[in-house]
Amino acid sequence: xxxxxxxxxxxxxxxxxxxxxxxxxxxxxxxxxxxxxxxxxxxxxxxxxxxxxxxxxxxxxxxxxxxxxxxxxxxxxxxxxxxxxxxxxxxxxxxxxxxxxxxxxxxxxxxxxxxxxxxxxxxxxxxxxxxxxxxxxxxxxxxxxxxxxxxxxxxxxxxxxxxxxxxxxxxxxxxxxxxxxxxxxxxxxxxxxxxxxxxxxxxxxxxxxxxxxxxxxxxxxxxxxxxxxxxxxxxxxxxxxxxxxxxxxxxxxxxxxxxxxxxxxxxxxxxxx
Amino acid sequence: xxxxxxxxxxxxxxxxxxxxxxxxxxxxxxxxxxxxxxxxxxxxxxxxxxxxxxxxxxxxxxxxxxxxxxxxxxxxxxxxxxxxxxxxxxxxxxxxxxxxxxxxxxxxxxxxxxxxxxxxxxxxxxxxxxxxxxxxxxxxxxxxxxxxxxxxxxxxxxxxxxxxxxxxxxxxxxxxxxxxxxxxxxxxxxxxxxxxxxxxxxxxxxxxxxxxxxxxxxxxxxxxxxxxxxxxxxxxxxxxxxxxxxxxxxxxxxxxxxxxxxxxxxxxxxxxxxxxxxxxxxxxxxxxxxxxxxxxxxxxxxxxxxxxxxxxxxxxxxxxxxxxxxxxxxxxxxxxxxxxxxxxxxxxxxxxxxxxxxxxxxxxxxxxxxxxxxxxxxxxxxxxxxxxxxxxxxxxxxxxxxxxxxxxxxxxxxxxxxxxxxxxxxxxxxxxxxxxxxxxxxxxxxxxxxxxxxxxxxxxxxxxxxxxxxxxxxxxxxxxxxxxxxxxxxxxxxxxxxxxxxxxxxxxxxxxxxxxxxxxxxxxxxxxxxxxxxxxxxxxxxxxxx
Ligand SMILES: Nc1ncnc2c1ncn2[C@@H]1O[C@H](COP(=O)(O)OP(=O)(O)OP(=O)(O)O)[C@@H](O)[C@H]1O
Ligand SMILES: [Mg+2]
Numbered sequence: 001x002x003x004x005x006x007x008x009x010x011x012x013x014x015x016x017x018x019x020x021x022x023x024x025x026x027x028x029x030x031x032x033x034x035x036x037x038x039x040x041x042x043x044x045x046x047x048x049x050x051x052x053x054x055x056x057x058x059x060x061x062x063x064x065x066x067x068x069x070x071x072x073x074x075x076x077x078x079x080x081x082x083x084x085x086x087x088x089x090x091x092x093x094x095x096x097x098x099x100x101x102x103x104x105x106x107x108x109x110x111x112x113x114x115x116x117x118x119x120x121x122x123x124x125x126x127x128x129x130x131x132x133x134x135x136x137x138x139x140x141x142x143x144x145x146x147x148x149x150x151x152x153x154x155x156x157x158x159x160x161x162x163x164x165x166x167x168x169x170x171x172x173x174x175x176x177x178x179x180x181x182x183x184x185x186x187x188x189x190x191x192x193x194x195x196x197x198x199x200x201x202x203x204x205x206x207x208x209x210x211x212x213x214x215x216x217x218x219x220x221x222x223x224x225x226x227x228x229x230x231x232x233x234x235x236x237x238x239x240x241x242x243x244x245x246x247x248x249x250x251x252x253x254x255x256x257x258x259x260x261x262x263x264x265x266x267x268x269x270x271x272x273x
Numbered sequence: 274x275x276x277x278x279x280x281x282x283x284x285x286x287x288x289x290x291x292x293x294x295x296x297x298x299x300x301x302x303x304x305x306x307x308x309x310x311x312x313x314x315x316x317x318x319x320x321x322x323x324x325x326x327x328x329x330x331x332x333x334x335x336x337x338x339x340x341x342x343x344x345x346x347x348x349x350x351x352x353x354x355x356x357x358x359x360x361x362x363x364x365x366x367x368x369x370x371x372x373x374x375x376x377x378x379x380x381x382x383x384x385x386x387x388x389x390x391x392x393x394x395x396x397x398x399x400x401x402x403x404x405x406x407x408x409x410x411x412x413x414x415x416x417x418x419x420x421x422x423x424x425x426x427x428x429x430x431x432x433x434x435x436x437x438x439x440x441x442x443x444x445x446x447x448x449x450x451x452x453x454x455x456x457x458x459x460x461x462x463x464x465x466x467x468x469x470x471x472x473x474x475x476x477x478x479x480x481x482x483x484x485x486x487x488x489x490x491x492x493x494x495x496x497x498x499x500x501x502x503x504x505x506x507x508x509x510x511x512x513x514x515x516x517x518x519x520x521x522x523x524x525x526x527x528x529x530x531x532x533x534x535x536x537x538x539x540x541x542x543x544x545x546x547x548x549x550x551x552x553x554x555x556x557x558x559x560x561x562x563x564x565x566x567x568x569x570x571x572x573x574x575x576x577x578x579x580x581x582x583x584x585x586x587x588x589x590x591x592x593x594x595x596x597x598x599x600x601x602x603x604x605x606x607x608x609x610x611x612x613x614x615x616x617x618x619x620x621x622x623x624x625x626x627x628x629x630x631x632x633x634x635x636x637x638x639x640x641x642x643x644x645x646x647x648x649x650x651x652x653x654x655x656x657x658x659x660x661x662x663x664x665x666x667x668x669x670x671x672x673x674x675x676x677x678x679x680x681x682x683x684x685x686x687x688x689x690x691x692x693x694x695x696x697x698x699x700x701x702x703x704x705x706x707x708x709x710x711x712x713x714x715x716x717x718x719x720x721x722x723x724x725x726x727x728x729x730x731x732x733x734x735x736x737x738x739x740x741x742x743x744x745x746x747x748x749x750x751x752x753x754x755x756x757x758x759x760x761x762x763x764x765x766x767x768x769x770x771x772x773x774x775x776x777x778x779x780x781x782x783x784x785x786x787x788x789x790x791x792x793x794x795x796x797x798x799x800x801x802x803x804x805x806x807x808x809x810x811x812x813x814x815x816x817x818x819x
Contacts, residue, residue, distance in 0.1 A: 148343075
């Protein structure tokens with residue numbers, strides 16, 4: 001199996017260290033279009049789509065493997081192996097922040113630095129922990145997904161009744177970025193919003209940057225702060241950017257934050273040697 | 274010229290009252306302009322929204338997550354989104370399904386300045402779409418069902434073919450037996466005539482020959498003829514050519530009548546049990562043939578258990594509303610089955626058991642005519658026969674006999690007086706057949722029966738707080754005392770108690786004095802006789818009290 005084709009992996013830039021960018025739920029690697037190029041002069045940039053998203057190989061989608069975030073983390077490690085990445089930098093947005101943690105904890109040689117953009121180890125409120133959402137909220141999201149896979153088609157009725165055998169239809173839709181198969185998208189939503197990776201945080205040994213946006217409903221301040229508190233030796237940066245996607249809404253601020261983190265880490269590494 | 278009325282429409286008016294909601298927000302979503310249509314759609318006030326909340330804040334929670342994860346990234350990347358289906362939260366608390374278009378306004382560097390949002394009420398459309406979705410789900414479920422059906426098609430065909438083959442096999446089997454029956458019948462008939470002739474010859478020889486010495490030879494010849502005649506009779510049974518004398522009878526009476534016979538057929542180590550359903554229907558069969566059939570089955574069961582085991586004889590009523598089995602039985606039947614825990618039969622043996630002279634027993638042990646008699650009897654009586662057998666587990670053979678509307682003559686005359694119905698009886702009887710039949714019969718006549726197998730059990734029952742109207746006791750029973758002792762004991766405890774003694778061993782009871790003080794019934798009794806005796810016994814006692 002060709003891992004690079006499966007995950008639609010794109011590699012560019014030059015540098016000794018690899019920087020792997022992972023997109024979050026609802027999107028694909030185009031998420032990083034304003035941020036990744038800024039590091040291309042100094043790093044080997046690796047972009048990819050999670051299986052089931054973007055231009056990944058939908059045939060490779062296996063509901064059981066991708067029934068937990070570890071399935072996605074396995075793919076990340078397979079990409080690392082295919083590209084021979086060690087001591088790399090993992091930049092993960094949203095749910096991919098946790099996918100990166102799982103990958104880095106599983107094989108500690110692959111990533112020495114983690115940049116977590118809007119991370120949340122657990123979206124649902126439970127036993128005193130406030131993740132921000134209740135189960136009904138997730139159901140409401142699934143309904144919205146249903147409505148939109150309808151709304152996005154131009155000629156609704158014939159399409160609804162007939163598109164089962166026409167996956168290429170997605171490409172004809174007006175809103176053609178971040179396209180996903182409706183069923184996969186719903187499954188991914190389930191997996192993302194049901195995940196509870198709180199216990200994995202304390203095992204992180206990679207140097208970690210937590211990028212927290214203002215007024216992020218998906219990953220509120222308290223959650224980001226919790227992640228920072230639980231990960232040893234992590235750095236917390238509160239951004240001016242609002243919403244959940246600073247990589248799109250405030251690329252400059254995002255780039256600056258990542259760059260200064262990497263520079264400090266580099267200085268630290270030099271100082272030690 | 275007078276201007277057209279719409280000409281005085283200002284841009285302001287068009288904005289405020291456009292047929293869709295219209296908003297302008299900053300790139301982070303903060304609402305900075307909103308038209309009246311939007312406010313009235315949502316039932317919200319301008320001052321609550323303007324510069325106070327972001328567009329996302331007006332969405333339902335699911336829409337909000339969706340907006341953050343899908344919508345905003347999309348908008349930023351392509352500069353617009355079209356016809357996104359969302360729900361807005363109304364001022365009254367309800368939700369309004371809408372379709373939203375957003376256009377990003379950018380400066381010359383491509384940096385976002387603001388978002389322009391149009392909002393269309395999509396209540397009806399959403400309803401329709403959800404109905405379509407539901408329809409698709411149903412269509413998909415049906416398609417799945419269909420493909421499931423297709424997937425199992427092969428399996429179902431296989432099963433049907435197997436069933437068909439089995440039916441054909443059963444037919445072949447019955448045709449084989451039919452042909453065999455005709456052949457056997459013909460041969461037996463001719464053979465019988467020859468035997469008749471031979472017998473006549475022997476008779477003549479005896480009369481005419483003066484030589485004393487031929488006496489033993491004649492005797493041997495006559496024996497041979499008799500055995501030959503017996504054999505042909507059995508063959509005729511299988512061929513269903515023997516003359517039957519069917520009569521309406523109570524199966525329990527037949528069982529009672531042959532309890533002795535069955536007992537003799539048993540061997541040490543073989544336990545015999547009976548389970549009779551109450552209120553068995555009367556059947557119309559040849560009483561003698563039924564007894565022979567049951568004896569054949571019991572002997573087979575015994576022979577199948579050289580190490581000993583359990584034989585269970587059961588009887589129950591059965592109704593078939595659609596044709597059942599190879600004989601296509603329809604209507605009401607009484608089933609008698611004999612089950613053993615013996616060797617069982619291999620399919621090859623099972624295939625041939627009804628054939629006359631088929632036996633697996635060593636020479637001299639079996640003639641192979643037992644099951645062919647049972648088969649012939651059942652078929653000639655318009656009934657059926659069933660065999661279930663598993664090697665190492667055991668065998669059950671069942672005979673099905675058609676119910677008759679006629680009442681068995683004897684029972685029909687028995688009418689119970691009201692004051693006797695519901696009486697309580699203590700039965701002391703160790704024979705399993707006799708006790709099972711008696712209990713079942715007495716219960717169907719409305720008596721409440723307590724059954725004791727030994728003298729000790731009977732004493733314990735008498736000593737318990739239960740009170741009995743009648744003691745029905747076999748004279749010869751296991752235990753330290755005999756039935757007569759128990760009867761005396763019982764009388765002492767309750768002088769008014771009715772007592773009936775039964776026995777088949779006449780020698781055993783001659784010599785016992787004061788038997789006259791009790792009603793005595795000779796074994797084997799018929800049920801009707803027993804019931805009559807009970808009525809008299811209880812009736813006598815009941816009289817003086819009234
Ligand atoms: N209850 C049983 N358990 C196991 N095998 C049985 C049973 N009943 C019959 N069979 C098999 O079927 C054969 C035929 O039985 P059938 O009663 O017709 O003849 P038989 O018992 O051999 O001889 P006969 O009854 O004439 O003395 C038996 O030899 C035996 O192999
Ligand atoms: Mg036999």
